[in-house]
Amino acid sequence: MAQTKFMLDEEEIPKAWYNIQADLPTPLAPPLNPATKKPIGPEDLAPIFPMELIKQEVSTERWIPIPEEVREVYRLWRPSPLYRAVRLERALKTPAKIYYKWEGVSPPGSHKPNTAVAQAYFNMKEGVERLATETGAGQWGSALAFGTRLFGLKCTVYMVHVSYDQKPYRRIMMESWGAECIPSPSERTEYGKKVLKEDPKCPGSLGIAISEAIEDAAKHEDTKYSLGSVLNHVLLHQTVVGLEAKKQFELAGDYPDVMFGCVGGGSNFSGAVFPFLADKLTGKNPELKAVACEPKACPTLTKGLYMYDHGDTARMTPLIMMYTLGHGFIPPPIHAGGLRYHGDAPLLCKLVKEKVVDATAYHQNEVFKAAITFAQTEGILVAPETAHCVKGAIDEALRCKETGEEKIIFFANSGHGHFDLAAYDSYLRGKLIDYEYSSESVKEALKKVPKV
């Protein structure tokens, strides 16, 4: 029997995050002020982010030290296990080896707390007393509720009203950790009041919730804003995943040939893959293949344009250079809510643009079929988002079965699906719809992107 899990001692939690900006062939295009179209500076971000995170955002240092207090919290679930999916390999009759890094062991159940904890810490160090953020189904909100609690910060989460009503479980998680969870649009902010005045029954949207959280942070001296993906410092914090995985692959005596991760904003994929891509960018391992997996219903990397656009639908953020479907694009209601984002992290987009990273897209039925195969062999019920890269890994293993290649396949198993079982139910009952994205509506949305 081959070894199933590769574990590290908690002393081996990384002591520094890996910053891929140090190894980019050319620097990132800077974010632009939407009014002046000039690059923004630290002073533009200071009202909503603490200085240390602003520094990390633009740093080109290869290694950013992880404070001991953050490593102490990471010990609650890190190092996370690297699994070899022996039973899945056997069921697929593939000569390939399949490995996955399992982030579902964190208390909020995903990779998200890797950055939530770090952000809470740096804010606490600069005297911030409260963090405000937005959440859709609650994945990010619950991670931040957890992270802030451990450093004694207060936390206010603006949760999209329709999710607040329909998906109470993550709201209860947030409240159990002591966070305040507010259905958005709310009467707490000027923007929320304005929206409610126009439409008292507004179900809310992530765009509106972002606007409320930013306004809350900008207006209150003791409060900052926190974002769960897209930004450089968020991707940076997630590299603990890939750094651990590299050590664990050494224990296994293997190194991945091809890596899969799902992409919504890009932090999960980047966290797991960037530390390996370092070897590709520095010429140590030019053959490494990395594939970003996204939904066909929201095909940002596979069908979007590489250009400056707003990060949010409410057009409050700077313009950032990325693949985008247009900030006004509204994707169909697939179950993988975390992958319904019109853009992607600038760092990841640049690597796709430069063909360092590949991208592929799937429909939800084939994705859930892969998730069921995984559940019935390896036991774990993954989140619908994660299921996208399970599909990528299984397809690659089946290709190897045809060619006889003994490839080493890796995927980032970013979280469990305990709060997504209704989606499994729909799949099992044949009720899941494979939405095509509308190229017409993308065309329309792209027209509204400001010219730079």
Next chain:
Amino acid sequence: MAQTKFMLDEEEIPKAWYNIQADLPTPLAPPLNPATKKPIGPEDLAPIFPMELIKQEVSTERWIPIPEEVREVYRLWRPSPLYRAVRLERALKTPAKIYYKWEGVSPPGSHKPNTAVAQAYFNMKEGVERLATETGAGQWGSALAFGTRLFGLKCTVYMVHVSYDQKPYRRIMMESWGAECIPSPSERTEYGKKVLKEDPKCPGSLGIAISEAIEDAAKHEDTKYSLGSVLNHVLLHQTVVGLEAKKQFELAGDYPDVMFGCVGGGSNFSGAVFPFLADKLTGKNPELKAVACEPKACPTLTKGLYMYDHGDTARMTPLIMMYTLGHGFIPPPIHAGGLRYHGDAPLLCKLVKEKVVDATAYHQNEVFKAAITFAQTEGILVAPETAHCVKGAIDEALRCKETGEEKIIFFANSGHGHFDLAAYDSYLRGKLIDYEYSSESVKEALKKVPKV
């Protein structure tokens, strides 16, 4: 910073289960045939259990080997971590050290698969093709669905109808692992048909579901029955928990002074504690204290009588010697559904009777208060059942704070509460009722226990 987690390599998964029957001062009273009041023999059990499990049920061998194929499945999540609750200790300002064994890392999220996997294996070895069982909220049913799947057995779960409708998530888990989940009472069995004829809208009960599952197994040549707690062989399989914990305490350089576990049927408590109690029974460590934690709404060990009674409400099982509130006792609807059992495992009851094990009972509000303290320090949202022994451990740590004792406290953290968040919500909103058990109804129920 003290070490947080004590991990074992997967080679250190125990190679044998510990059978406490070898170390009992006097043997267990035998189960009796309810008609003849004579001890039952293997032939009485053969229609519903495979021979190997019947042998384990009565064995007095100290060590029962764990088959390699079972250990291979255990590798999917075992060895589970032993945690030191450093943050909880700090918050309580206690000089005590608090350790917990975390079983929520299993795919079904609790300790239950430790026996589900073993039972599926031994049935498979004897040519059984399908297992039938009952489930209330779905904790046990999902563990058996998982266990049977990994050995290629079919699984039929009779789920209490009202839970089937109101708590769909564990039903979907079972179906995702390939099990068939049937609302009980059903048209599948004669007993179910009879119940439905009398009351077509019957919401079902665990007693009815047990009867249907046993009838299904007894009637079909290829099918056996499976039980998730109470029986000796179930407790035996759970000792992997305590055996691992003993090795992990060695790594930590500690040994528990006092151990807490919640008790519904008794398999969780017994699995974690029996391997340590071996040291008490054999005189190596006579001072060890072990405390079984139960709800005040169903106080079997603290208020029940030690006598022969049926294991089920439908009076289909043999008579077993145990603490009981009477098989007809219907406990109030507390959220810890797994602790609403009128009896307890005969092995555990005997140890309580002989004062080797202590017992204590709590109300739900104090239990949830402890669970919130735990969640806000250690991150994990435990199941309502588990919360009972979190309460026990916290109280002990606070006593140590007063006395200055540096005790080593252990509790069995048996599972997560991801499907019990509505209970947390009730607690946080002040809507949780502290039910008193009715001593009148216990008196009535005890009157109906057959005389032996």
